[in-house]
Amino acid sequence: xxxxxxxxxxxxxxxxxxxxxxxxxxxxxxxxxxxxxxxxxxxxxxxxxxxxxxxxxxxxxxxxxxxxxxxxxxxxxxxxxxxxxxxxxxxxxxxxxxxxxxxxxxxxxxxxxxxxxxxxxxxxxxxxxxxxxxxxxxxxxxxxxxxxxxxxxxxxxxxxxxxxxxxxxxxxxxxxxxxxxxxxxxxxxxxxxxxx
Amino acid sequence: xxxxxxxxxxxxxxxxxxxxxxxxxxxxxxxxxxxxxxxxxxxxxxxxxxxxxxxxxxxxxxxxxxxxxxxxxxxxxxxxxxxxxxxxxxxxxxxxxxxxxxxxxxxxxxxxxxxxxxxxxxxxxxxxxxxxxxxxxxxxxxxxxxxxxxxxxxxxxxxxxxxxxxxxxxxxxxxxxxxxxxxxxxxxxxxxxxxxxxxxxxxxxxx
Numbered sequence: 001x002x003x004x005x006x007x008x009x010x011x012x013x014x015x016x017x018x019x020x021x022x023x024x025x026x027x028x029x030x031x032x033x034x035x036x037x038x039x040x041x042x043x044x045x046x047x048x049x050x051x052x053x054x055x056x057x058x059x060x061x062x063x064x065x066x067x068x069x070x071x072x073x074x075x076x077x078x079x080x081x082x083x084x085x086x087x088x089x090x091x092x093x094x095x096x097x098x099x100x101x102x103x104x105x106x107x108x109x110x111x112x113x114x115x116x117x118x119x120x121x122x123x124x125x126x127x128x129x130x131x132x133x134x135x136x137x138x139x140x141x142x143x144x145x146x147x148x149x150x151x152x153x154x155x156x157x158x159x160x161x162x163x164x165x166x167x168x169x170x171x172x173x174x175x176x177x178x179x180x181x182x183x184x185x186x187x188x189x190x191x192x193x194x195x196x
Numbered sequence: 197x198x199x200x201x202x203x204x205x206x207x208x209x210x211x212x213x214x215x216x217x218x219x220x221x222x223x224x225x226x227x228x229x230x231x232x233x234x235x236x237x238x239x240x241x242x243x244x245x246x247x248x249x250x251x252x253x254x255x256x257x258x259x260x261x262x263x264x265x266x267x268x269x270x271x272x273x274x275x276x277x278x279x280x281x282x283x284x285x286x287x288x289x290x291x292x293x294x295x296x297x298x299x300x301x302x303x304x305x306x307x308x309x310x311x312x313x314x315x316x317x318x319x320x321x322x323x324x325x326x327x328x329x330x331x332x333x334x335x336x337x338x339x340x341x342x343x344x345x346x347x348x349x350x351x352x353x354x355x356x357x358x359x360x361x362x363x364x365x366x367x368x369x370x371x372x373x374x375x376x377x378x379x380x381x382x383x384x385x386x387x388x389x390x391x392x393x394x395x396x397x398x399x400x401x402x403x
Contacts, residue, residue: 074298171211
């Protein structure tokens, strides 16, 4: 039966409203997980707090397992689920810029809105930075367009590239995630910090 | 055992299960019963034998004939350029690229129209477009194209024109009629419009 919107079980017009509700839920969970603290987020890079890794990998494996089991039960048609197209060059450069901005500013775009919502001034400044970045990107777009659109690989899925089944890839990600969770806890013991 | 370890083991168990089971490849039907009824009553899926003969002779590259009879019958006789996709294996993945596409016009045929219509119904309900059915099937093809009967002398001129076209087509396609033409063939038949397949996309999202 799913996905609900492309199958027109839920009308397109409801899309934004659903996104609004899901977005509020996402922001609430981020806040509750402590992601509105830039010190907690930066802890990932220094090793004293790895909750970011745990939350996002838990989210990823939950979604992977959920989608595959839903597909197995015939509840969702995975071929209709939108997959972002991959542009290899711009993804790598964009990832580096995003990571640099993350460690410099102390937030990622989602958590900055979250932190601004509970009144953190540094997060509001960060959001201003996002808009500046968007503005400069748009203004310089003609110059970087060729690079931005380079390395187009279409809508790739990792398990298809490696030629393994989606289920087996999910198992690998689960094992990798659990190993990383353990390593994260070791790192928290190795570089502890009392107050942050 | 702590609660954390239980969750870890549970996740690994679910991962092992999903890695072991085959992926679900069932394809849910895309059209409702009401939509199907409208399509069936419209009969827009039918193409006439004259149209198909015209396209075969003019070697129209967008025509794809599909023979849904069994391989034995296909070996004995089939239309020029036809591919054999027996009704019993029409859902096999290997034929999906032929049946679900937005470029060519597939014309399904069988001896009569029963099997070709059965195939067409399944394909249409799967949401595939550009599949059509040869009117009257191969039997009618032989009656009209391969062994055309001369109209009675009281018939209107169009009947004679049609007969001349059929005789000429018959000659070109190796049938029983001779290639004597007494009137110019009818103009190129109007083809049904090919509908390009458009994948539905959900809006993009991100962090």
